Amino acid sequence: MKPASFEYHVPDTLEQALGLMSQYADEAKILAGGQSLVPAMNFRVAQPGMLIDLNRVNELSFIREEAGTFHIGAMTRERHLEFNSSLAKRAPLLTEAAPFIAHPQIRNRGTLGGSIVNADPAAELPVLMLALDARLKAQNASGERWIEAHDFFAGMFTTALASDEILVEIELPFMPLRTGWSFMEVAPRAGDYALMGVAALVTLDENGKCKKAKLVYLNAGDSPVDAKESARLLEGAALNDALIESAAAMASEKEINPFGNIHTSIDFQRHLANVLTKNALKQAVKRAEENLQ
């Protein structure tokens, strides 16, 4: 189908975009990569009265490093994250997960900020923002504020952004030393929405014990699900298969809350979460041990 008509604004600068947002916040929607919004408009599920297109705001597209932190512009294309060599070194979880985001043609156009603000619980990037302790910079005409990824996702397709705010920048700390990572998901076909997926991080201390662990799930609730209790089971211990199995059982049975859909039952999603957690944790531990030397 074809989109309904809308008014269109295409600012060249962030300042212009913020001005438009303060004027039209109630009717306007931001057009970033458009890889979720435009399909929704083609289906007429979304019929915004106005689009403010950020694709000519070049100042929102960058990847910079500063004192142990990446600063990434919200309009940075997913494809640029995928092939950035600094990210591959300092935030390899992101690099590993990027090829799972839809298809190459979608990643050429889709943006980091767009996917975060879309807040689809089945999407990869919101999960990665939680796993990597991202901070998100929101701006409106009167100022800016930083929001922790943990406070950003408020539910299905819902975020903490006010109607006149634009997500402009994402701050990602470098992954800590002695940290192993893994991203795994199961989808019916490559590039489809995954039935279940997990990002796992394990940081070891100098003696090889688990100092910090993280397990974040996609398609496991109405937002990305951070399974804190299950991760806590691992912390302070020397990791072995039995502990990993307990954490996987706890996360898959207690902490996630999947809904099921036409492709999968809830039971199968829990089963996948269990298997993926075990495999991902084992891979993360192995990589952390390789990073010990």
Add this chain to the structure above:
Amino acid sequence: MTRSFPVTITVNEKEYKREVEPRLLLSDFLRHELGLTGTHVGCEHGVCGACTILFDGESVRSCLIFAIQADGHSIATVEGLAKDKDDLHPIQQAFWEAHGLQCGYCTPGILMTLVPFLKQNPNPTEAEIRHALSGNLCRCTGYQHIVDAVKLAAEKMR
């Protein structure tokens, strides 16, 4: 009806000036405004890949971009690949020789996906080829001959 805006879009190295409504999809602009019907439209929600074109050299879905967003940009479509019908692009020639198509509906999108892929990756493995084509649905071939054609094309282009 909302008002139209003037755009200047380069398609296959030729400049076109038109007036477009903001809601006009780039795929429909190419087909209906310019008569370039080689770009096919399948699902119109970014899943099938039939409408894949090059936007400033990168493969994208033309059904998920508005024509107005292409103002000042350079587009390449399947019509720009062959110099003439007896002088096919090496990827087209390989699809011909390896029988990489049956009904042909998905073919333009697949070809346009492959142009930048083989440029960036002149010696791809089968797994890389299948990943590159994961966003293009073909309901006829079962993909095997498409993969064969890509391997042949890579050989021809090295």
